[in-house]
Amino acid sequence: MSTFRTKIYYRSRQKSDNKLLGIGLCIDSLHPNSQASFNPESWSDGVVIIDEIEQVIWHGLNSNTCRQNRVEILRSFKTLMQNVLGGVGQVFIADADLSDISIDYLQALAGVKLEPFIIQNDWLPGEKEAWQVFNYPETTPKRLIADLHKHIREGGKPMVCLSAQKITSKWGTRALEAYLKKQFPDLKILRIDSESLAEPNHPAYGCIKSLNQVLPKYDIVLASPSIETGISIDIQGHFTSVWAIAQGVQGATSVCQSLGRVRENIPRYLWVANSGFNQVGNGSTSITSLLNSEQRLTQLNIRLLQQSDFDGLDDLETGFQAESFLCWAKLAVRFNAGMNQYRESILEALRLEGHHIIEASPEVLANNLEAKKSSETLTEINDLQEAIATVIKQNYQTECEAIATARNISLTEYQKLKKRLSKTSKQQREQRKFELMLRYSIPITSELVEKDDAGWYQQLQLHYFMTVGRQYLVARDAEIAKTILELGKGNIFIPDFNDRLLGATIGVMELLKIPLLLKDKQRELKNIDEDLQLLANTALANRTAIKTIVGIGLAVNSSPITIVRRFLDKIGYSLECLRTESHQKKRLRIYRIVNPDDGRFEVFQQWLSASHTK
Structure with a gap:
């Protein structure tokens, strides 16, 4: 090509x-x-x-x-x-x-109607051009990783396409790189992701424009979606295979394109999650439903903003580029549908392209992987997963400590650093530490870095503005709305506007009386409690709105305890089962809310102090 x-x-x-x-x-x-x-x-x-x-x-x-x-x-x-x-x-x-x-x-x-001139490529690969795609049907990619390990051990040179890069991701570029470097210290491994491409001291820096010259120098290449489009790897006779782990982050077409970056017809080995975990808006697959839900949420957010002294609402234009909003909805529902049937969407797309999908059974792979031996045993696969987990933990702890002990930089240094496209690892850590200081206003430790990576900030924001910081919620949303309007010169793009504001989410939690449940720390909860049944009835009657506003999807038969647990999870709280009791010849579980001892109230004090001084 x-x-x-x-x-x-x-x-x-x-x-x-x-x-x-x-x-x-x-x-x-x-x-x-x-x-x-x-x-x-x-x-x-x-x-x-x-x-x-x-x-x-x-x-x-x-x-x-x-x-x-x-x-x-x-x-x-x-x-x-x-x-x-x-x-x-x-x-x-x-x-x-x-x-x-x-x-x-x-x-x-x-704004014009033109007749487009379309050149359609009807070519489909013949028997010689069609890929052999070995599909791993399991619920995890453990066996694929074991076979990849064996393939490398026996001299294979793979191109590995991954959907994540974070060091905490078990199957991401950084974790796999750390593991493979430990297992194969004599091999040359190149990691290509958004971080390595921006790191001036990394061998991947600037490589995109010369991949066909750079990649033959390496035995193993690990790539994130940063090279899934606009890239043609035309090397012949170097790579022996292409491997991919699709965890449900990218769209289905993106996964297919990542498999095709290497043009040579070599075997593909693929593991795909059954369903994706990324959704747009409320996850709807109906254009009308998605558009209506976003517009209703915008009107709700505007009504909540009217409670403040914010005077920019008269100039707010919610109808900005209706054609862009409609296109967003069309693409969003297609994306959501692909996520719902993630594995089958990707496999069907590959079939339509003319490729051969083959189930990657140990017997089939014995005749295709170079050693012509059976795949690894279950014990060996589990040992491999444990080894990868150990490497991830060690490297992640080292990285968290490096961020916590990074040099403290000034606001001016941070602003300059944030604008830079290329940053050394040292600079990236300094920037991250400063951003953590801005978020939490407490000493930065490796434990805090871990909690932030796990979504602690989003949990604390909701908890704070729902409780001790409730009086500052309207002002917070008004300030964000003001910034959005200034950036857009009076215009907003509806999906972005809705994503940034918290008032509607907290309004739903207050309607369901979640804050009241938090106040009584000794209360015991059970499904037959009248107030919990009322909570459940209200939530189930408004399932669609809750999905749109809060992002919680509720099954029609969800119990009161299940619903409470889902909302508590949004703020980092949980339920513990204390015991079971008999009630009308049925066993009834008794629960209590677990208050997280994670230091969040120290952060709340800092936030309250900052609010009082404004």
Whole structure:
């Protein structure tokens, strides 16, 4: 497969007598305040080329990296399409999974109806070109990892595609790198993820533009989704296999594309979670339902903001770019549907591409992995998992300690560091430590780093504003709304606006009287309690709204105790079973709320002190 390269300048506008004026950038930089200083008015009647259009649009509409500047990005994108498609310019788009969603969206932005010229590639691989994809059907990737280990031990050179990079992720790039380095100290291993690509002292730094020259120097390559699109690895005769673990983070098409980055027809070994755990909005697979739920939540958030002295609501524009909001919903429901049937969605996509899906049984693999021996025994697989877990724990503790003992930097240093695209490991730790100090206002320890990684801050925020900090909730949401409006110059993108505010979530918890349950520390709870039954009836009657606002999905037959437990989990509390009793010839379990002894009230005191001084 050949690769089309435009050879235009990336991010910096330059022109010479022999070169056309051009700029290359990611959609994150498509706004005036970026390093590209992008002004759509300067590019009228030009040629716009968008590769992987479906993922570019989805990234622009939904990614966290675009959130702060999303309104300006979408405003620039619309102006660009109006100036190009509304004039004499041209837009070239390409995607292996191109759909009408992208085409309709670009035309809606431009405000013109054009007949697109579509070149459809109907080619499907023949027997010689089709991949053999060995699918591991288990609920965990333990056996795949064991077979990967055996493959490397016997001289294999794999390309491994992973969906996570965090050091705490059991099957992520950093954990697997640490384990494989310990097992194979003489082999050269390259880890490619967003962190290593931004680390000037890491061998992966700057490698994206020359992968075909860099990768042959390594025996094992571990890659995160940072190289799933726009990359063509054309090396022949180096890699012996491609392996992938899809835990349910990426969309189904992204997983398929990551498998195809290596163009050579070598065996693929794949483990996919049965269902994904990422969902957009309330997880709905209905466009109308998703749009309506987001709009209702926006109106609720606005009504709650009206309780404050915030005077910017009269200028708030909730109808910003209806075409972008609709496109977001179309792509979101497709994403949610893929997550619901994650494994089957990915396998079916690979089948439609013409590849052969083969169940990776030990007998089948004995004839395909180089040693032609049976897969590892269950005992060996469990030993391997335990070894990986040990390495993860050791490395993670070392990293947490390194963050806790990093140099304390000033606010000015932090602001400069935050803007930098490339940072050393030392700088990344210094930035993280400063951000932890901003969050908690208490001494930074390795234990605090661990708790923050586990989502402690989100739990504390809800608990604080639901209890001791309740009087500051309206002001908190008003301040965030003010910032959103300033960044968007009076406009909001509805999904981002809803994600940032806490008032509605806490309102639901108060409606269900969760704060009252926290006050009585000695109370015993059971399913037949009248107030808990009322709580359950209210929650089940409003299941859809609760899913939209709080993100908790409740089954129609959820018991009162189950519902209470789900809400307590949002703030880091739990229930313990004290005993069982007989009630009307049935066994009844008695519970009590467990108060977490995790130091959160020290943080609350710091937050209260800061609020009092404002």
